[in-house]
Amino acid sequence: MLPFRKKNNKSKELVAIHIAPEGVAIASASVVAGLRKLSYVAFLDVSEPLNNASLVASEVSEVGLSDSCCSLVLSTGEYQLLLVEAPEVPKDELKEALIWRVKDLIQYSTDDVIIDFFELPDDAFRGRRKMLYVVAADRKLIEKRISWLESIKLTPVYIDVPEIALLNIAENLSESEAGTVILYLDEKQSIVNMMSGSWLYLSRALSYSHSAQLDNTVLDLQRSMDYFESQIGKSACTRIIVLPLQIGETPLMMELRRNLDADVQSLDLGDVIESDVPLAIDLQQRCFLAIAAALRNEAGA
Structure with missing residues (x-):
């Protein structure tokens, strides 16, 4: 059975897949000068993608990704x-x-x-x-997903989860010893990763709609930041990075800035990663986890 996080993947091309109810996010990255560079990103509007493998397989073949090594990012409720x-x-x-x-x-x-x-x-x-x-x-779900990947002519090499896929992007954003909060927003279950330097120290899931419960989101972040400092003993968090890219001053961004003593930012992937594909806002929002998984570095654990 495939490990969730396989060490030392040496493939030159890595395709990452994230399956959502409304379609499939695909991102591919190749190794350039020892680092991953995005070569393809797309969201396929495929109804019931697990039952329409042929449509996904056609896209994979058309863009020349057949037989590539692949990572599958699991969704909320699947792990x-x-x-x-x-x-x-x-x-x-x-x-x-x-x-x-x-x-x-x-x-x-x-x-x-x-x-x-x-x-x-x-x-x-x-x-x-x-x-x-x-x-x-x-195990049965994983086996079905592996069979599905093989049916669309991809070669499964590992299974990923959002908390860990996010590290492929976040580890380069947390260079100082001061704490950094990575807040990944999803309507079903958001993720809070607490980092110091490039290391993950704490991960929490917020199992509610962040847009419907702004106060709870702010309160849970404050509690996580307090725990990070008082119980884990790390330096206070000075930055909160909200992912994927938020458009303008959303209600949540305003609440975070108003109530938390930290620099609140949202991240445009186009500013921090190499890509042959223009990373429009909509593409980042719909394909963020696939992009993150595809950017696994050569030494990723």
Whole structure:
């Protein structure tokens, strides 16, 4: 079974796919001078894409991406992300031990789950037991997604989740030791990543509509920033970066600026990544996760 985050992908061309109810986001990046550069980005308005593989396959073939290595980004509800204490076992036994550690926390049976994990920096614990994030998903769902990717003539190499895909962009935005909040907005479930330098220290999901609950979004960000400073012991957050690109002064942007003591920005991908494709606002908003997943660097863990 494919890992969620495979190390050292050496393919020259990487295609990332994110499936939404209204269509499919596709982004492709090639390696130029050791870094990923976008070569293709599109959103395909395909009704029920999982039942219309031929339409997606036609686009993949037409733009010359057939047989490329591919990453699939899972959507909200297709996985669980859990922060758990790391078992004291040899590393080659860690996944097996984690299955039993999370068995009462996941919505799948131990026979039907596939898991992977990613570790936090050593200074994230302040003398407490070491913790790590476990990603869990239904094995049957993953197998169906892999079969679908193969049916559109792509070669699956790993499965990704939004929290980790975002790091491919965010790790270059958090160069100082001062804390940075990465807020990824989605109407069903937004994501808060708390970073220092290029490292992720805390990730939270906001399981409500941010546009309908502005006050809750502001309050949850404030709580996360307080926890980051008081419990994890990192420097105070000085920047909040809102993704994907927001158009003008939205109500949320105004509320964040009014209530939080940090520089609130929204990010135009065209300013920070190399791309052969003009990254219009609508394209960034609809394809952000696919773009982020396609930008995995050569040493990405």
